Amino acid sequence: MRSVVVTGASTGIGRELVAGLVRSRARVWATVRRTEDAESLRAEHGDAVEPVLMDVTDEASVRAAGERVGAAGPLDALVNNAGVALPGPLEHLPLDVLRRQLEVNLVGQLAVTQAMLPALRAGRERGRDVRIVMIGSIGGRIAGPMLGPYHAAKFGLVGLTGSLRAELAPWGIRVLLVEPGVIATPIWGRGAADGRAMAAGMSPQAQAHYGARMDAAVAGAARSAATGLPADRAAAAVLRALTERHPRPRRVVGRDALVVAAVVRLLPDRAVYRLAAHQAGRRRPAPS
Incomplete structure (x- = not known):
């Protein structure tokens, strides 16, 4: 029976991935921040899931989670899924909002990986196919x-x-990246709410410069929450990354993501820059 840690398991991709892993008879450590989410997972999946209360921005809770998982035995895989989307124009963005985003979506991913690597290494030493997604x-x-x-x-x-992939390759620990497009998950609903709160607090000058764009961003987040690719489709792609014999190092998920990846790969940088500027509402091409 494979043992897998999934972070951000309360909703969206994480929740669906937990269900898929349980169906594949894996033992799942599902990290959540709230007791009620832990209880919900336990009620849904019983002993197949071990909920873990953990905040990826809290070093003590991350360390405790790593010790708890390691004490239970070797680990086969870690899925770093926890994330948030906090919108706002960079010119007026409170730096705490930037720090929060980086802590959750970047620094926290490394913190969890560091905490789980002893158990992952133990799995590799026993000849298991160990992966980090x-x-x-x-x-x-x-x-x-x-x-x-x-x-x-x-x-x-x-x-x-990329750096983790290169550093862990000598020990046969595979590090993979899954890149979804727009997924119908609560992250966008929360982002829309945060965007409305930030827009309401902007100065009159900021409102004049960015009010319409913020309104468009909030509306787009609401649409994403309702019409994006179902979370179970993205979870299925993550499950393939965990189980395929020869997984792709980078896996794009969703038709919109495939289109964007092709555009970025095929168009020159100047054209991509102009495309992004047009999305921002420029009336003239970006200067060359």
Whole structure:
């Protein structure tokens, strides 16, 4: 029976992935921040899931989770899924909002990986096929307006994943990146609420410069929450990354993500820059 840690398991991709792993007869350590989410997972899956209360931004809770998992035996896989999307124009963005985004979506991913690596190494020493899967985003390949902190974190996760892949390769620990497009998960609903709160608190000058764009970003987040790719489809792609004999190092998920990946790969940088500027509402091409 494989043993897998999934972070951010209360909703969305994480929740669906836990269900898929249980169906495949894995033992799942599911990290959540709230007791009620832990109780919900236990009620749904029984002893197949071991909920773990953990906040990826709290070093003590991450360390305690790593010790708890390691004490139970070797680990086969870690899925770093926890994440948030906090919108706002970079010119007026409170730096605490940027720090929060980077802590959850980037620094926290490394903290959890460090905490779980002793158990992952123990699994590898017993000849198991050990994997770490990072949940990135197509937003780690192209950046648009009003989600600068999110893009910064996801671009950073690409580099972090690449370095981890190279560093852990001598021990046969595979490090993989899954890059979904827009997924129908609560992250966008929460992002829309955060965006409305930030827009309401902006100065009159900021409102004049960015009010319409913030409104568009909030509306887009609401649409994403309702019409994005179902979370179980993204979870299925993560499950394939965990189980395929020869998994792809980077896996793009969703038709929109495939289109964006092709555009970024095929178009020159100047054209991609102009595309992003048009999305931001520019009336003239970006200067060359």
